[in-house]
Amino acid sequence: MKSEYQLTLAPVELATAPESVKSILQEQKNNFGFLPNMYTHMANAPSLLKMYLSGYRLFREEATFSPVEQEVIFITISRENGCDYCVGAHSMIADKMSGVPAHVTEAVRAGSSIDDPRLQALHDFTMAMLDRRGAPSRVEVEAFLRAGFSEQQILEVIVAIAVKTLSNYNNHLAHTALDEVFADYRWEG
Numbered sequence: 001m002k003s004e005y006q007l008t009l010a011p012v013e014l015a016t017a018p019e020s021v022k023s024i025l026q027e028q029k030n031n032f033g034f035l036p037n038m039y040t041h042m043a044n045a046p047s048l049l050k051m052y053l054s055g056y057r058l059f060r061e062e063a064t065f066s067p068v069e070q071e072v073i074f075i076t077i078s079r080e081n082g083c084d085y086c087v088g089a090h091s092m093i094a095d096k097m098s099g100v101p102a103h104v105t106e107a108v109r110a111g112s113s114i115d116d117p118r119l120q121a122l123h124d125f126t127m128a129m130l131d132r133r134g135a136p137s138r139v140e141v142e143a144f145l146r147a148g149f150s151e152q153q154i155l156e157v158i159v160a161i162a163v164k165t166l167s168n169y170n171n172h173l174a175h176t177a178l179d180e181v182f183a184d185y186r187w188e189g
Contacts, residue, residue, distance in 0.1 A: 001082030001189060003172045011040035011174075020046045024053065034181065038085060038167060041174035048166060055163040063156040065122075067098035072119050073160045075108045076126045082189045083168035085176045091185035109187055121147030129157050 012018075014025050014035055021043045029035040042049040063070065071094040078086035087109060094100035107114045114120040125144035128136040136144075141154065170176070178186055 001084070001172055002175045005173065006175045007041070007044075007173050009041070009044040009174075011037065012043035013040065017043060018046070021049055024049060028053075032181075034179065036089075037176050037179050038089075038171060038174075041176055042167075042170050048170065052163060052166045052170075055159060055166070059156070059159045059163055063159065064150070064153060065156060068094075068100045068104070069119070069122055070160070071098045071100045072104065072108055072114075072122050073126050073157060074164055075105065076123050077130065077161055077164040078168055079109060079111065079187075079189065080127065080130050081164065081168040081172075083164075083171050084187050084189060085171040085178055085182075086164065086167055087187040087189070088178050088182045088185045091187065092182045095185070118147050122149065125149070125154075126157055126160075129161060134158065134161075 012021065012025070014022070014029060017025050025035060025039060025043060028039050039049060042052060060070065065073065071090055074090045075087055075094065078090060091105050091109060094105045095102065104114055104116065104119060108123060114123055121144055125136065125140060128140040132140075144154070145151070
């Protein structure tokens with residue numbers, strides 16, 4: 001999904017980046033081996049880039065979800081928000097880094113059922129949180145808890161939603177082009 005309005009701000013290039021983001025962009029380039037297009041657009045508002053990277057790191061490091069579960073959450077949110085960039089990027093991460101079975105990633109991308117009941121419950125709860133704007137029903141919460149998740153993880157889903165909302169909305173407005181490294185995982189909602 002792209003916003004009808006496209007920001008006219010040029011992507012921030014590493015060579016000409018202001019000091020407030022230059023070291024951050026360099027670190028990301030070092031981490032990935034390239035500078036993701038999403039970060040070059042976010043860098044136009046340094047607080048956006050810093051908030052996103054901090055929240056993303058905290059979720060990855062401190063959330064009690066497994067890497068597979070984290071990707072199910074991120075792809076679910078990005079698909080629901082219509083972010084082709086994040087669905088593509090997280091599909092590659094799911095496949096190459098997080099060990100998500102391909103059929104699970106494809107089910108989430110397609111909006112179809114996941115054959116793993118626990119992952120389906122996670123997907124359903126993430127959707128409930130999005131659809132109900134953080135006010136899931138008792139039935140939805142109890143189904144999530146019965147699947148073996150905790151109340152702490154309810155709060156961790158909020159962190160993931162916050163992080164993905166930052167990136168998804170940025171990409172809608174910037175019309176962020178998918179990096180070539182993610183091209184095999186392209187998704188159009």
